[in-house]
Amino acid sequence: MSKRTVQFSIYRYDPDKDERPYMQDISVELEATDRKLLDALTKLKAKDDTISYRRSCREGVCGSDAMNINGKNGLACLTDIDELKQPIVLRPLPGLPVIRDLIVDMTQFFKQYHSIKPYLINNDPPPERERLQSPEDREELNGLYECILCACCSTSCPSFWWNPDKFVGPAGLLAAYRFIADTRDQATNERLDNLDDPYRLFRCHTIMNCVDVCPKGLNPTKAIGKIKEMMVKRYV
Amino acid sequence: MVNRIVVGAHYGLKDWIAQRATAVVMAVYSVLMLLVLVLVQPGDFESWRGIFAHGFVKFATFLFVVSLFYHAWIGMRDLWMDYIKPTGLRLTLHVLTILALVGYTGWAASILWRL
Numbered sequence: 001m002s003k004r005t006v007q008f009s010i011y012r013y014d015p016d017k018d019e020r021p022y023m024q025d026i027s028v029e030l031e032a033t034d035r036k037l038l039d040a041l042t043k044l045k046a047k048d049d050t051i052s053y054r055r056s057c058r059e060g061v062c063g064s065d066a067m068n069i070n071g072k073n074g075l076a077c078l079t080d081i082d083e084l085k086q087p088i089v090l091r092p093l094p095g096l097p098v099i100r101d102l103i104v105d106m107t108q109f110f111k112q113y114h115s116i117k118p119y120l121i122n123n124d125p126p127p128e129r130e131r132l133q134s135p136e137d138r139e140e141l142n143g144l145y146e147c148i149l150c151a152c153c154s155t156s157c158p159s160f161w162w163n164p165d166k167f168v169g170p171a172g173l174l175a176a177y178r179f180i181a182d183t184r185d186q187a188t189n190e191r192l193d194n195l196d197d198p199y200r201l202f203r204c205h206t207i208m209n210c211v212d213v214c215p216k217g218l219n220p221t222k223a224i225g226k227i228k229e230m231m232v233k234r235y236v
Numbered sequence: 237m238v239n240r241i242v243v244g245a246h247y248g249l250k251d252w253i254a255q256r257a258t259a260v261v262m263a264v265y266s267v268l269m270l271l272v273l274v275l276v277q278p279g280d281f282e283s284w285r286g287i288f289a290h291g292f293v294k295f296a297t298f299l300f301v302v303s304l305f306y307h308a309w310i311g312m313r314d315l316w317m318d319y320i321k322p323t324g325l326r327l328t329l330h331v332l333t334i335l336a337l338v339g340y341t342g343w344a345a346s347i348l349w350r351l
Contacts, residue, residue: 162318165241193246198317202248205314231249 005029006040007087010051013098021098025087037084038065038077053102060215063150066093067102073152073213093155095164108164109151109171116168116176116194121187137183144178144223146216147171153210153220159203166199170210170220173201177223180230192231201227255310258303265300288351301344305337 005027013021028043038058045051054064058077065076068091070084081088096104122131154160154169168176176195179185195201201224210220272293278284287293312333320326 159318166243194244196246196249197243198245198248198251199243202252203318228249228252232253235249235253 002032003029006081008040008044009087009089010044010101011091011098012051012101014050014100015098023089030081035080035082036077037069037079037081037088040081040088041065041076051102052100061148063148066150066152066155066215068092068094073156075150075152075215078215093151095155095161096151104151104155106151109154109169110149112154112164112168112172113149113175115200116172116179116191117187118175118179120179120182120185121190122184123186131184133183140181141178143218144174144181147174147178147218148216150215152213152215156209156213157204158207158209159205163199163203167203168195168200170204170224173204173227174218174220174223177227180227188230189234192227192234195227196231251310251313255307258307261299261303262307265296265303268296285351288348294348294351297348298345301348302341305341309333309337 006029007025007027009023009025011021012018012024026044026048028040028047030040030043034040034043036058038055041051041053041055045053053067053076055077056062056064058065060075060078063075066073067076068089069076069079070089073093090102092098092102092104096106096108099105120131149171151171153174154164154171157167157170159167160169173195176191180188180191185191204221204224206221206224208221211218211222214220272287276283276287278287288297313330316326316329316333320329
């Protein structure tokens with residue numbers, strides 16, 4: 001790809017200056033080496049340094065640069081700029097309070113994540129070297145542990161939009177199942193009790209927006225299904 | 237009362253199972269009913285009445301309407317939970333929904349056994 005100019009329409013809001021948010025039309029010239037949306041954002045930032053967004057690793061590992069790109073949540077650093085329809089419309093992740101421009105307040109999201117106790121609970125004295133798992137048991141954790149907590153999934157979920165204070169959301173539930181599925185964890189019952197609630201788990205109506213947007217290709221809906229399956233197994 | 241977020245009602249699983257079970261009942265009934273209609277091809281009131289005169293059809297139809305209303309209860313409750321925030325108003329709507337659906341069940345039964 002050679003040099004080209006790309007059109008943007010970016011959500012702008014600075015609560016100190018702006019009465020209400022507005023969309024800013026701006027274009028930027030890209031070099032042949034600029035391939036990802038984040039490259040373009042870096043150029044945009046050089047052109048207008050008031051444009052604010054989060055970024056860090058620039059390779060889809062830290063989950064900082066999640067945003068709504070042309071109506072769909074994703075990571076700027078993993079999105080090919082040339083595959084996007086122009087003008088590229090950038091908005092902050094939906095459903096969370098905007099701090100400034102593309103930066104949202106993730107407090108509610110992390111509150112839900114913490115509520116599922118995202119750590120191994122095992123009261124046995126730790127063995128000399130490590131707690132072992134069979135390869136088959138370890139296999140179950142694949143597709144669960146890779147979550148980078150970018151919030152693309154939870155903020156694309158209508159149930160999370162309506163009840164962010166009560167519904168754990170796809171990211172939190174994926175993490176919950178990661179520990180329920182872990183054979184080294186001893187708190188399975190407490191974890192299931194913690195989720196057995198019309199809001200915390202059962203707000204999920206399996207619409208699979210989460211699966212559609214996950215930049216890591218994970219499947220929270222499947223994990224949620226497995227939690228429900230375990231509850232049924234425990235109940236009947 | 238302090239304004240704290242409270243969750244942990246410890247229900248939901250039964251409703252989730254019930255919603256799926258009632259959906260299966262409704263799906264099976266719909267297919268069966270379609271078959272009956274294709275086979276019988278009722279043209280007038282008497283032939284329609286003939287279908288529902290069977291004890292099994294009454295039984296199955298009653299199960300269908302009960303499933304429908306139970307399914308609707310969970311769906312309506314979810315709607316109120318998502319969109320109606322004040323607890324008092326939501327509780328009122330819950331109760332009104334239950335009353336309406338219970339009433340419909342009785343009404344449906346009386347219609348069915350009148351045929």
